[in-house]
Amino acid sequence: MTTALEVRNLSVEITRHGHTIRPVDDVSLSVDAGDCLGLVGESGAGKSMTLKAILGLLPKGARVTSGELLLHTAEGTLASIDPISVRGHGISMVFQEPMTALNPTRRVVDIIADGARAHRDMSKSEAHETAVRLLGEVGVPAPERRARAWPHQLSGGLRQRVMIAMALATEPDVLLCDEPTTALDVTVQDQILGLLDRIRRERGLSIIFVTHDLAVIGQVAQEVAVMYAGRVVETGPVRPVLDRSLHPYTNALVTSIPHVDIGTDQRLRTIEGAPPDPANFPPGCRFSPRCPFAQPDCTRAEHVLVEQATDHRTACIHPEALASISVEGSP
């Protein structure tokens, strides 16, 4: 399988009032062509910041201090590229809040057609046709009529479909989705996830899907990367990572979420403490102050992702501690 997008050693720094913090620290990710990579973590883990850095959309004051972005080219090789040159062209993004991300002064058809015309050489009428066709493809009922609508006339689910149509208008190879279903109801979320899964398979699109919801990851992703305090702490194929986690943080996340299918009829497990402040990360393993398996050498541990099973990498230096409790039949 060919790699569609690779991010190598990405670091982002923000300087404010003379203090520098590093919300994204040495993050490496890769997504294969036609696959969906799930990026999970709690708020403040740096997942959205990573996506924004990939597209060069970092807020004022934040800058990429190191890292390389490689995109699959027509020649079949990975080429180093500049975020701004690929924004919208090879990589598109679907944002969380569809109301604030759609221009309220433009009709739906124009929003989509503008994107298509900015990146592809086409006439106004061609762009218009493309927009209506895309609206049909993303499951907007009566696309010719809805194309004339303003964003505020659409429901949340339809707005998110328009966002996806807008992202597809530039024919990207990679789609970045930043919590695209968090603001939606569960039945609408199911429709949008179904839609993203279908266009991924039909168009051979690669998706990086950022979410805090592990159940959604279990449904749509093939690969997963877990972020904690600005770093990737575990990566691998989705089932091994969720079912046989090799990092205590992933394990804690998995056991702290309630499930629909099985009722636990008992207290949920919790993670003690709170995520660290980016201005003051603990030394060594950043999860160690909250980790139930922490040992003295954890505070001196270097952050390296080590392959423990096929394609399954963890930054934990004591994965055996977790393996021993898993065997005893805990969740």
Next chain:
Amino acid sequence: MTLLEIRDITVEFPQPRSFVDMLTRTPRPALRAVDHVDLSVERGEILGVVGESGCGKSTLARAIVGLVEPVGGEVLYDGTPLTFDRHSNRRRIQMVFQDPASSLNPSMTIGSMLAELIAYHHLRPPEQVQDRCEELMDLVNLPRRYLAYRPMRLSGGQRQRIGIARALALEPDLLIADESVAALDVSVQASILNLLLDLRDDLDLTIILISHDLAVVRNVCDHVAVMYLGNIVESGPTAELFSSPAHPYTTALLAAAPSFDGSRPPGNARLEGEPPSPLARPSGCPFNPRCPLADDECRTVMPPLAISDGRLVACHKPFASSRQGARTAGPPTGE
């Protein structure tokens, strides 16, 4: 023993009308957010109310605590009807809101906020107020020194604990948690849910948990009521309702919930469209435009909430959807 009984409650919000309508004296259109709902809550149980946005679950909660006045029906608390004037004794029903950041006064310290409540209701003699505040902090597992802090200094989970302490300050029997964990991270969400479970056991509280998250309800609640467009469409014990849903909407909700183990592919619910606006309610069953099993009866006759095989359900074809299974229930939609 029944603690709270809601009988045939209806809440409407009048809508603005046009100038012409005003001149012609056309009555104001009304948005019916809660439509003839009956519900009873047993003492000591946790009742979950689930549904999508706009289904009226929050309005129902606000009607119970008295923040909105229903146009019809009554709420019986311990057998006596509650009135909707400001001085009625609603102290024993308290609410925890969704967003702790906007429901706490930013200019007051936690201590003064709690002390004011206790003093206003004369729950403790003045010299014992401080002790009671410290006791409340212990109840919600926060350090006592936070009494001197303002809400801004606390994290989201800690603020939600203050929201719970604020409700507990009035020594309620019934706590209504309206999406109280929706805005929190997963690990914090788990600790707040555990806190609610502990409080139920320690203080013998009754809790109504309002949530859009089926997984939360599945793990915490004893009974569940499912709402759609202002109506309760199904209610019953949690485990039974989740294993064999009687209403096609419940079936669809469960099929749409993301499955952690990947057993349901995305798009599994095969449910088209979105809930209609309460201003344009469909005739007959409110779910019929989206229901894969709808026929002419469903489109014309509103099914009553009635007991069918030990489950309260408002459907002309109870259990038909779960017997068929969600995957074959609907026609293929192409998605």
